[in-house]
Amino acid sequence: MFPSSPTAGLAQNTSYKVVLPFYIYGALSFLIATILLLFSSSALVQHYFHPQTLAITHAMALGWGTMMILGASHQLVPVLIEGKLYSDALAYLSFLSAAIGIPLLVYGFYHFYFGWEAQWGAILINAAIVFYLINIAVSMIKSKKENVHAVFVFTATLWLLITIIVGLFLVFNFTHNILSQDSLHYLPLHAHLGIIGWFLLLVLGVASRLIPLFLISKYHNVKILWWIYGLVNFGLISFIVIFLYIGKSWLYFFPLSAILISIIMFGFFCKKAYLDRLRKKVDDQLKISLFSVLMMLLPLLVLLIIILMMLFSVDDPKLILTYGFCIFFGWITAIIFGMTFKTLPFILWNKAYHDKAGMGKTPNPRELFNNKIFQIMSVFYLAGFILLIAGILISNTFILKFAALLLVVTAFLYNTNVFKMIMHKPKKI
Amino acid sequence: MNEITNDEIKCERALEDLHNVMDPEIGLNVVDLGLIYQLDFDDTDKKLYCTMTLTTQFCPMGESIQSGVTNSLEQTFPDYAANVKVIFDPPWSAEKISPEGRDYLNY
Numbered sequence: 163m164f165p166s167s168p169t170a171g172l173a174q175n176t177s178y179k180v181v182l183p184f185y186i187y188g189a190l191s192f193l194i195a196t197i198l199l200l201f202s203s204s205a206l207v208q209h210y211f212h213p214q215t216l217a218i219t220h221a222m223a224l225g226w227g228t229m230m231i232l233g234a235s236h237q238l239v240p241v242l243i244e245g246k247l248y249s250d251a252l253a254y255l256s257f258l259s260a261a262i263g264i265p266l267l268v269y270g271f272y273h274f275y276f277g278w279e280a281q282w283g284a285i286l287i288n289a290a291i292v293f294y295l296i297n298i299a300v301s302m303i304k305s306k307k308e309n310v311h312a313v314f315v316f317t318a319t320l321w322l323l324i325t326i327i328v329g330l331f332l333v334f335n336f337t338h339n340i341l342s343q344d345s346l347h348y349l350p351l352h353a354h355l356g357i358i359g360w361f362l363l364l365v366l367g368v369a370s371r372l373i374p375l376f377l378i379s380k381y382h383n384v385k386i387l388w389w390i391y392g393l394v395n396f397g398l399i400s401f402i403v404i405f406l407y408i409g410k411s412w413l414y415f416f417p418l419s420a421i422l423i424s425i426i427m428f429g430f431f432c433k434k435a436y437l438d439r440l441r442k443k444v445d446d447q448l449k450i451s452l453f454s455v456l457m458m459l460l461p462l463l464v465l466l467i468i469i470l471m472m473l474f475s476v477d478d479p480k481l482i483l484t485y486g487f488c489i490f491f492g493w494i495t496a497i498i499f500g501m502t503f504k505t506l507p508f509i510l511w512n513k514a515y516h517d518k519a520g521m522g523k524t525p526n527p528r529e530l531f532n533n534k535i536f537q538i539m540s541v542f543y544l545a546g547f548i549l550l551i552a553g554i555l556i557s558n559t560f561i562l563k564f565a566a567l568l569l570v571v572t573a574f575l576y577n578t579n580v581f582k583m584i585m586h587k588p589k590k591i
Numbered sequence: 592m593n594e595i596t597n598d599e600i601k602c603e604r605a606l607e608d609l610h611n612v613m614d615p616e617i618g619l620n621v622v623d624l625g626l627i628y629q630l631d632f633d634d635t636d637k638k639l640y641c642t643m644t645l646t647t648q649f650c651p652m653g654e655s656i657q658s659g660v661t662n663s664l665e666q667t668f669p670d671y672a673a674n675v676k677v678i679f680d681p682p683w684s685a686e687k688i689s690p691e692g693r694d695y696l697n698y
Contacts, residue, residue: 175654241651375649378617380685440685441617442697505651511615512655519659520612521666527615 176237176246178513180253182584184233185506187261188498189580191225193573198272200570203562206554210483211346213274220271222490223356224264224287228322230498231364232256232294234505235315238368239298242312245305252297260290267333276336284330291326295319310387314367317395321359328352351405357489358398358421362458365497366390366428369451373432376448376504378440386431393424411472418465425458445528446536451500454493461488484554491547491569499543499576503531506583514588530586531579539575542568601668602630605639608667612659615652619695621660625687628678632671639664639671644683653677 195218202214236253240246247253263286270280298319302312329352332345341348370387374380397420404413432455436444444452464485471478507527515524546568553562609627610620621627621643629642643660645653657675664673688696 175651237651241649244648371649375647376616378646440696508615508651512652516655516658518662519655520609520661520663521659523611524613524615526613526618 175509175512176240176253177250178509180247180250181233181237181509183254183257183261184229184236185502185580186584187257188226188230188233189502189577191221191229191264192495193570193577195221195226196566196569196573200563200566203553203566204559206483206487206562207557207559209479210486211349213271215483217268217272219486219490221264221268222494224260225268227361227490227494227498229260229264230502231361232260234501235298235364235368237505237509238372239301239312239315240305242309242315242368242371243302243305245301248297248300248304252293256290256293256297258290259286259293263287263290270333276333280333280336284326284333288323288326288330291319291323295323310384310391311367311371314363314370314387314391317391318360318364318367321355321363321398325352325355325360328355351402353486354398354401358394358401361489361494362421363391363394365494366394366424369455369497369501370428370431372501372504373448373451374435376451377435377444379435379438380440381431381435381438383431383434386427390424390427390431393420393427397421397424411469414469414472418462418469422459422462425455425462428458429455446533446540447500447503447528449500450496450540451504454496454500457488457493457496460492461485464488480554480557484551487550487554491550495543495547499540502576502580503528503536506580507531510583510586514586518588525589530583532582535575535579535582539572539579542575543572546572598632601632605630605641605664605667608663609660612656612663614646614656616650617646617696619688619692621656623689623692623695624683625689625692626656626683627660637671639668639673641673641675642678643675644678644681646683648679 198214198218198221202218205212205214205218208215236247263283266279266283267287268283270276270283298316302316328348331341332348332352335341335345335348367387370390374382397417400420401414401417404410404417432452436452464481468478468481468485471481507530510530511524511527518524546565549561549565549568553559553565606622606627609622612621613619614621614624614626617624624646626645627641627643629640631640632638633640641660641664643657645656650656657677661673661675664675665671
């Protein structure tokens with residue numbers, strides 16, 4: 163009676179064994195980054211090119227942000243392309259390379275020593291991203307069902323590859339002078355390739371699928387998403403051209419405007435999805451994800467001030483530090499908080515109850531973590547983040563230390579909930 | 592060719608038990624969500640055919656929901672082999688939710 167496969171058109175889940183190591187590594191990296199912050203908070207009253215600040219930033223960008231996103235995307239890309247992940251082995255290789263490379267690189271930054279540790283760290287991270295890119299590309303080719311979200315993810319991964327190749331050159335430039343200028347000069351290029359090309363493009367591509375999905379909203383507007391895609395890429399490419407070949411500060415308003423418009427359009431997309439939602443009660447995890455969309459505007463505001471000051475040849479390293487920390491401790495951390503507790507419970511629920519579904523009452527996936535701990539964590543996080551930014555702006559080490567302590571507690575609570583889910587023992591049905 | 596029927600009494604039994612299969616994200620069962628499109632019984636070969644959908648083609652819980660429906664049907668009709676097919680044409684829409692489901696969702 164059923165001529166075609168009963169699962170035709172149905173996304174095939176990636177094994178939890180592939181995804182979990184990324185989530186665990188990401189969670190632990192966040193804890194380590196906040197502990198580093200606690201013991202290095204005095205570095206935040208100095209220049210942003212401080213070894214400890216660079217170590218914290220890379221622990222956050224690679225260990226926390228990138229590892230969490232890599233884990234989630236190994237799970238989500240098959241969903242987006244309605245197919246399956248090409249190779250589990252490539253995913254494991256990608257994890258192993260990154261897991262070894264990231265601490266080596268962070269160690270190099272922390273001690274400002276760019277010997278074999280930092281160099282091999284950078285090489286291994288590059289290898290991890292190449293493995294990931296091959297896996298995603300072949301999965302998409304095999305599925306033949308590319309859509310706008312998958313194009314966002316693929317383009318973001320290409321930008322990530324460019325970011326880390328530039329990063330590799332910067333690491334070797336410390337000891338071999340392979341570039342025409344010192345590594346500090348290229349830092350804005352490296353940072354924006356990663357922030358806009360990788361994080362922003364990927365978050366917009368995935369969130370534009372997940373937010374309507376979790377709101378049970380039928381709103382979908384492919385046209386607006388293509389506009390957002392075009393604006394983000396235009397903004398980044400124009401920034402690269404201005405940075406490398408023109409160098410006039412006022413021209414940076416063009417990429418800034420393109421990115422700002424794209425974020426406003428994404429906010430409009432989220433608002434329409436929210437208004438068109440079937441589920442009236444929005445849970446805390448989705449609230450913090452939606453809040454993170456607003457948090458994207460904060461670094462852009464800081465960037466606007468930085469560009470205005472550049473026009474008058476005023477350079478304020480504090481503002482640049484504020485800009486970076488608004489991104490890594492603000493927007494990226496908030497969206498990871500929201501999305502961890504929207505995706506991980508389902509991955510672990512599938513692991514525990516897939517075979518038992520329909521045979522009796524099973525717990526709801528959101529019962530796998532403690533929502534009270536999530537709420538307390540959110541309060542600590544918001545207080546810690548606000549104080550951290552205030553501490554950087556007024557260069558107060560006491561406030562910075564207190565903020566770092568609040569963020570350590572946040573990371574501890576986050577890890578508690580993540581490990582509570584991972585250790586969940588299936589209930590007898 | 593075997594006769595395929597959608598025996599009303601058997602369908603009602605099946606649907607009653609399918610009330611226990613939940614869409615874990617929405618917290619509502621597959622029947623009230625309007626995900627079950629058709630049930631047919633092949634009494635000669637002891638096969639049970641179910642055609643269903645999901646709220647979205649991108650549903651990451653799709654496989655589990657499908658497996659839940661299969662398990663429930665085989666538990667209700669142990670003599671039958673359940674064959675559950677997920678289709679997206681016609682697509683699911685909110686209009687397919689039962690009045691009880693709408694009450695639950697405040698929709």
